[in-house]
Amino acid sequence: MDGRELEQVVQPVDDVPSWEDVVRLHSERVYRLAHRLTGDPHEAEDLTQEVFVRVFRSLADYVPGTFEGWLHRITTNLFLDQVRRRRRVRVDALTEEAAARLPDGEPGPERAFERAHLDLDVQAALDRLPPAFRDVVVLVDVEELSYEEAARVLDVKMGTVRSRLHRARAQLRRELVHLAPPTALRPVPGGRPPQRRPVRAVARPVGGLPGAALPVAG
Numbered sequence: 001m002d003g004r005e006l007e008q009v010v011q012p013v014d015d016v017p018s019w020e021d022v023v024r025l026h027s028e029r030v031y032r033l034a035h036r037l038t039g040d041p042h043e044a045e046d047l048t049q050e051v052f053v054r055v056f057r058s059l060a061d062y063v064p065g066t067f068e069g070w071l072h073r074i075t076t077n078l079f080l081d082q083v084r085r086r087r088r089v090r091v092d093a094l095t096e097e098a099a100a101r102l103p104d105g106e107p108g109p110e111r112a113f114e115r116a117h118l119d120l121d122v123q124a125a126l127d128r129l130p131p132a133f134r135d136v137v138v139l140v141d142v143e144e145l146s147y148e149e150a151a152r153v154l155d156v157k158m159g160t161v162r163s164r165l166h167r168a169r170a171q172l173r174r175e176l177v178h179l180a181p182p183t184a185l186r187p188v189p190g191g192r193p194p195q196r197r198p199v200r201a202v203a204r205p206v207g208g209l210p211g212a213a214l215p216v217a218g
Contacts, residue, residue, distance in 0.1 A: 026071055055074065125172050133167060
């Protein structure tokens with residue numbers, strides 16, 4: 001039984017397919033999508049199980065449409081929910097000079113304080129992004145999906161991903177510019193007052209495309 005045949009079975013209210021049938025027919029497809037989203041077989045298994053728990057709870061309320069599309073949306077939405085819960089932007093907030101001032105080995109109280117506040121600042125900045133922008137940043141800059149993969153997950157065009165990401169990164173740069181450490185202020189020859197060194201974006205290649213571009217002192 002393929003998706004079209006299952007669709008015909010789902011449509012009658014009194015003839016909803018069993019959860020076992022749905023698992024048997026679609027578990028491999030859901031797992032493949034989950035693995036593509038998570039990039040990890042164990043996380044993919046956990047996500048697949050969560051998807052079918054959600055299907056079990058929602059199957060009786062399913063409104064006829066494209067059954068595969070419904071499963072795809074459930075899988076994608078659950079993945080995004082997981083990412084939002086655990087998102088941590090991989091930002092190096094310390095310049096080489098600042099890092100040299102901190103002791104090696106276990107982080108001391110000052111370093112732990114700096115990093116804790118960095119995480120809070122970055123998290124707060126992410127939370128202030130519009131949801132559509134935040135999802136793109138999380139997928140591309142945190143989860144390191146390519147633009148194409150992010151577009152597929154969000155069901156939008158790749159140009160939309162690029163546009164949202166550009167605007168989201170610009171907003172993050174503005175909000176996180178204060179993370180440039182005090183050592184970034186240096187006297188300028190000629191008697192001019194100290195100026196803050198420009199904030200640069202650190203790009204990490206993701207699938208051959210630019211990746212994380214959050215501000216650090218340059």
